[in-house]
Amino acid sequence: MGKRFEFISEKYKAFISEQKIFFTGTAAADGRVNVSPKGMDSLRVIDDNTVIWLNLTGSGNETATHLLENDRMTLMFCAFEGPPNILRLYGHAKALRPDHDEWSNYIDLFPKYRGVRQLMLMKVDLVQKSCGYAVPEYEYKGDRQVLTQWTDKKTDAELDDYQKGKNSLSIDGKATDIPPG
Template identity: 50%
Template sequence: MVRFEGIDERHRSFIEKQQMFFVATAAHEGRVNIAPKGMDSLRVLGPNRIVWLNLTGAENETAAHLLENPRMTLMWCSFDRKPLILRAYGKATSVHPRNSEWDELYRLFPDTPGLRQIHDLSVDLVLTSCGYGVPLYDFIGQRKTLIKWADRLGSEGMREYQEENNTLSLDGKPTGLLK
């Protein structure tokens, strides 16, 4: 295990090659959330800043947790020949389309249907470890299912879905999504 105060170029290169990452958050009480993320949804903006585009899904735990407790951990694992696990720890905020910084951040990503918010992580610790216990996998491709689903719903259908499924966490905490 090696500790760093920020993301160096080797870390950035590793992060940008990964096809998947995991996000972990927790409110002061209730469930801890960990979720896999993929697609072209993450940008390293510097040694101490990462932003990632969060698309609509079954629940919206990350946003609810951040309203109460800004701690976030992102994790990447190498599934190829060179083993490595990298974690970025810090505090994050959710940026919604109604926020002033939205346009500046959203333009960093491809236009993607079903967007929900962008999470902006201020990194205060990077930790690397061996990853010797992570299995080897071959990447086949990103799934297109979420994008096709969002396209079929359209903007009005997406808003209705979000109102029904994404405004409260599993523990009944508000997510701040629709205000």
């Protein structure tokens, strides 16, 4: 079962900041469960019970769709280098779009990536640490540059059109927070 905590300790904040990848888990009231890997410099711990991460343009937009129906979210961090460890953050989240009142409070915490769809603001109510003894070890080689190279070739209008065309419906056919084009 692992150890449980009601907040993110300084030790676990440091662990989170060292990770190069994390995984998100969400589910709507019905339909498919979504688990997504996230990377780049895209997550910040705001305080003992709040994290925020950038949701960049991608082929789907499941997380934002799920949060419209069910605000539960899990984030998982695994130590692929160093001592074994798995850390899960459980809580409730909301997606912030650029026109949201809270957007300007957080967007400047991140590098200026193009193609940001949402900021995912999560209130954490449970932190769980597990052993991670069976998680394999990997050597980090660097962030992939494919997304930034792709977005750098697009105009703002082209990125907007892509999001409206590819990110306005979930794989279950549910509307996201991006209106269709």
